[in-house]
Amino acid sequence: MRGGLSRRNLLKGAGALALGLPAARVLAAAPPASAITPALVEAARKEGKLAYYTSVDLPMAERIARAFEAKFPGxxxxxxxxGAERLFQRIGQELGSRIHAADVVNSSDAAHFIVWKRQGLLAPYVPEDVAKHLPPAHKDLDGLFASFRIMLSVIAYNTDLVKAGDAPKSFADLLDPKWKGKLVKAHPGYSGTIMTATQQLARDLGWDYLEKLARQGVMQVQSASDPPKKLALGERAVQADGNEYNVLQLKESGRPVEPVYAAEGTPLIVGPNGIFKTAPNPNAARLFQNWCFTAECQQLIVDVGRLRSPHPLAKEKAGRKPFKDIKTLKEDPVAVEKQSQEIKTRYSRIFKV
Amino acid sequence: MTIAVPAQIAERRSLKIDFTWPVLITFALLLCVLVILPVTWLVIYSLSSVDEVTKAREFTLAHFANLFTDPEFVNPLITTLVVAVSSSTACCVIAAPMGWLVARTDLPYTRAIRALVTASFVTPPFLGAIAWEILAAPNSGLLNQLYRFVTGAEQGEYLFNIYSLPGLIFVIACYTFPYIFVLIANALDRIPGDLEDASAILGGKTWTTAWKVTIPLALPALLAGVLIAFLQAMILFGSPAILALPAGFHTMTTKIWSLFQYPPKPELAAAASLPLLVVTVLLLRGQAMILGRKGYSIVGGKGADPRLIKLGWFVVPAMGFVAIVLMMPVFLPYFALFNAAFSPIATTLLTPLNFTLHNLHFTFFELSSTQVALKNTFILGSLAATLGTVLALVISYITAREAVTGHRFLGFLATAPIAIPGIVLGVGLFLSYTRPPFVLYGTLWILLIAYITIELPAAYQQLQSAFRAVHSELEDASRILGATRLRTLRDVTAPLLRTSVIATWCFIFVSVIRELSAAIMLFTSETKVVSVLIFDLKESGDLGAIAVLGLSMLLLTFTVVILMNRIPGFGGTRLRNT
Known part of the structure; x- marks a missing residue:
């Protein structure tokens, strides 16, 4: 997946891997596309509420919620x-105890949807925009989920503490002794973004890379949105991993942080949305799921959240590095699903927590 | 506070009532469910595993073998002991002289000092830990910035690193020293002045008297305080989760908690919980023995007021010492939280130019969990305080007045939860109430049960000593004059106990608000409380929102405490036996 491909093809490719399905298969079991109808809005309003379980950074998640409430009052x-891994555990524990609280879910670990689908927990529903606009690779063939957001886990640095010329250019650079005690990174046992990224790095650079990284005395935080915040505070000079979108948010609000797209390629993460069969507010859930994929909401997550969107009508903002120009690593949720236990165990052995 | 004073057996006229057995059985059953059920499930889980094929539970010692051989568990166990020993020693070194200064010398402003110690007691330790991150993170910490500014040191040099074992020990000590201070100060308050006068008459100088008389008399209280500080340090969850994990090490509590990450390993978590339980029981036995043997020599008998030692010029260093000690848990952290709440970035110093209400707006108008969490916390705090006080009141009435046979067993059951650390109780309750016949997980009830169970011992002991202070002669007089037992309770006992009851209610309310370790095991998305919400926010690094929530939590706490009077033992005199 080099820069020469068009954005659409790139997304398609990424998504095909993301959803772990051959792109050529025909949509078979998916229900017909549903539009936002007055009847749906009315039914949703009768329920009056919904619970959105998500792993997206909190201010963004609340912003999405408030925008929806403004659009559909009542x-x-x-x-x-x-964190996505925490969320997965919490949902499993709640459903296992027959607590049906979650309506719509968004996880930054696409592998979770493979598990939920296998367990038959998701309700089929295809929003109009998903059917019309989303590349086939970004939607489940049975209409159970679709990609809501695309993220990158980047290296980044604090420009007050590190000169641009001295900044690391690659993952290999992070192993330089000069970064000892100056790195911060997030945890794959908490964050789905980091779980997905760790799988890709371990596959492409080897566990050896992570073992050497652990010897750099990294500060270990939990959420992938925390390393950028630690950079902005000036607590650490360089993040070994963390959300690109938080780095961009901070950078564009004038904080001294700068993302680095590593020479080896940047880990690519897809965060799908789905509805639970046991949703206590099924109509509100459908309305919300439907609205999440509209160009309006997708533009919101690009403009405010600085996320990348799978929706072709959502325009990238000027000044940010275009997605097509970024060399990314291959996403492979099927492998993540198979390896997640091993990754967590091995990681906590290497990093001690 | 939470000292297990063995019931003094005075041969008193036994006041038997008709429904003796129903009362005893009802309350005994209730306490059994509260205490014995979770512990039983802990033991069963720790000694068994589920067979993959037959799905049957089978006996095994594998979890314990794992626990004591795998470095993944042995290391946290050692770390926990190091943390507990060092922080309780540090507390002792700080709090004992301070308690003595406040109780026994002419140090000024002792009321204010006692109030500030109360403030550090009601401050949730996890909030203190977060505030200390803002103050003493090696690079961004406000104190380290100040250090570099003053000394002109290079970027990257620092004075404090809070993400370290010493950092963790320091922060834990900040919020456990009140336990020792209160015990010491109260013990010294109670030492009758005549003992010291005797020493003086026999020619002892002021300092000789202090060294030969006062300090030895206070020693049992000191030892008891050290044990409590040790226990607190051992069972704390929030501070190590906030400070140890970024530094790359675990304590037992964070390890137990991590065993509930996906895929949960409840059997191993149960096994890892039991050593904490055993150590706690042993230490409490030790404490009871120490107090039981020596503590009595100074209790009872009204003596002259204690003689205050004149400090003279020494008042200056003494005041300086007290001020520095109180900076650590109160002034500095509160300043850090205030700064973080109103500054655009937590570690940027607040100025009139960068003052912002953004965090306030976000927390109260955008964050959708705020309202739910505040509501749940308030409901749980008031309910647990009310029910806990009623339960403690009934049990302490029964035991203090020896109203039914077997009252001692009730007293034992009410004190037993003191031996169960919050996180262990959390694991136990989770195992007990996610299965029939009691499926309570996901409701506020399970949290309510946890809170009542955790706070019962302290509430019971406070009210029991209050009942003892009200001599049964007063009740007898009322009965002799023809009042019924209920009327006596209403007209004589209740008014006399009012302050103690209110104080106990306050104590439970405050403790519920600052509780994290049991709640973190038991909450669901709809039953979130403020402490858990703060912990959630901490994991994604939202310091501004944490500061706003933390300050609101403190505001709520102080309002309740001030409105409802005061916390027993902290500066109050109403609960003393004398």
Whole structure:
């Protein structure tokens, strides 16, 4: 996946891997596309509320919720945000105890949707925009979920503490002794973004890279949105991993942070959205899921969240490095699903927590 | 506070009532469910595993073998002991002289000092830990910035690194020293002045008297305080989760918690919980023995007021010492939280130019969990305080007045939860109430049970000593004059106990608000409380919102405390036996 491909093809390719399905298969079991109809809005308003379980950074998640509430008054969205791996555990524990609280879910670990699909927990529903606009690779063939957001886990640095010329250019650069005690990174046991990124790095650079990184005395935080915040505070000079979108948010609000797109390629993460069969507010859930994929909401996550969108009508902002120009690593949720236990165990052995 | 004073057995006229057995059985059953059920499930889980094929639970010692051989568990166990020993020693070194200064010398402003110690007691330790991150993170910490500014040191040099074992020990000590201070100060308050007068008459100088009389008399209280500080340090969850994990090490509590990450390993978590339980039981036995043997010599008998030692010029260093000690848990952290709440970036010094209400707006108008969490916290705090006080009141009435046979067993059950660390109780309750017949997980009830169970011992002990202070002669007089037992309770006992009851209610309310370790095991998205919400926010690094929530939490706490009077033992005199 080099820069020569068009953005659409690139996204298609990424998504095909993301959803772990051959792109050529025909949509078979998916229900017909549904538009936002007055009847749906009315039914949703009767329920009056919904719970959105997500792993997107909290201010962004609340912003999405408030935008939805403004668009559809009378339907309150309660955001339940934590790291994707934590969220997965929490949902499993709640459903296992027959607590049906979650309506719509968004996870930054696409492998979770493979598990939920296999367990038959997701309700089929295809929003109009998903059917019309999303590349086939970004939607589940059975209409159970579709890619809501695309993210990158980047290296970044604090420009007050590190000169541009001295900044690391690659993952290999992070192993330089001069970064000892100056790195911060997030945890794959908490963050789906980091889980996905760790799988890609371990595959392409080898566990050897992570073992050497652990000897650099990294500060270990949990969420992928925390390393950029630690850079902005000036607590550490360089992040070994973390959300690109938080780095861009901070950079564009004038904080001294700068992303680095590593020479080896930047880990690529897809965060799908789905509805639970046990959703206590099924109509509100459908309305919310539908609205999440509209060009309006997708533009919001690009403009405010600085996320990357799978929706072809969502325009990238000027001044940010275009997605097509970024060399990314291959996403492979099927492998993540198979290896996640091993990754967590091995990681906590190497990094001690 | 939470000292297990063995019931003094005075041969008193036994006041038997008709429904003796129903009362005893009801409350005994209730306490059994509260205490014995979770512990039983802990033991069962720790000693068994589920067979993959047959799905049957089978006996095994594998979890314990794992626990004591795998460095993944042995290291946290050692770290926990190091943390507990060092922080309780540090507390002792700081709090004992301070308690003595406040109780026994003519140091000025002792009321204010006691109030500030109360403030550090009601400050949730996890909030203190977050505030200390803002203050003493090696690069961005405000104190380290100040250090570099003053000395002109290079970028990257620092004075403090809070993400370290010493950092963790320091922060834990900041919020456990009140336990020792209160015990010492109260013990010294109670030492009758005549003992010291005797020493003086026999020619002892001021300092000789202090060294030969006062300090030995206070020693049992000191030892008891050290044990409590040790226990607190051992069972704390929030501070190590906030400070140890970024530094790359675990304590037992964070390890137990991490065993509930996906895929959860409840059997191993149960096994890892039991050493904490055993150590706690052993230490409490030790404490009871120490107090039981020596503590009595100074209790009872009204003596002259304690003689205050004149400090003279020494008042200056003494005041300086107290001021520095109080900076650590109160002034500096509160300043850091205030700074973080209103500054655009937590570690940028607040100025009139960069003052912002953004965090306030985000926390109260955008964050959708705020309202739910505040509501849940308030409901749980008031309910647990009310029910806990009623339960403690009934049990302490029964035991203090020896109203039914077997009252001692009730007293034991009510004190037993003191031996169960919050996180262990959390694991136990999770195992107990996610299965029939009691499926309570996901409701506020499970949290309510946890809070009542955790706070019962302290509430019971406070009210029991209050009942003892109200002599049964007063009740007898009322009965002799023809009042019924209920009327006596209403007209005589209740008014006399009012302050103690209010104080106990306050104590439970405050403790519930600052509780994290049991709640973190038991909450669901809809039953989130403020402490858990703050912990959630901490994991994604939203310091501004944490500061706003933390300050609101403190505001709520102080309002309740001030409105409802005061916390027993902290500066109050109403609960003393004398």
């Amino acid at each position: 339907i309150a969205v309660r955001v339940e945000r934590t």
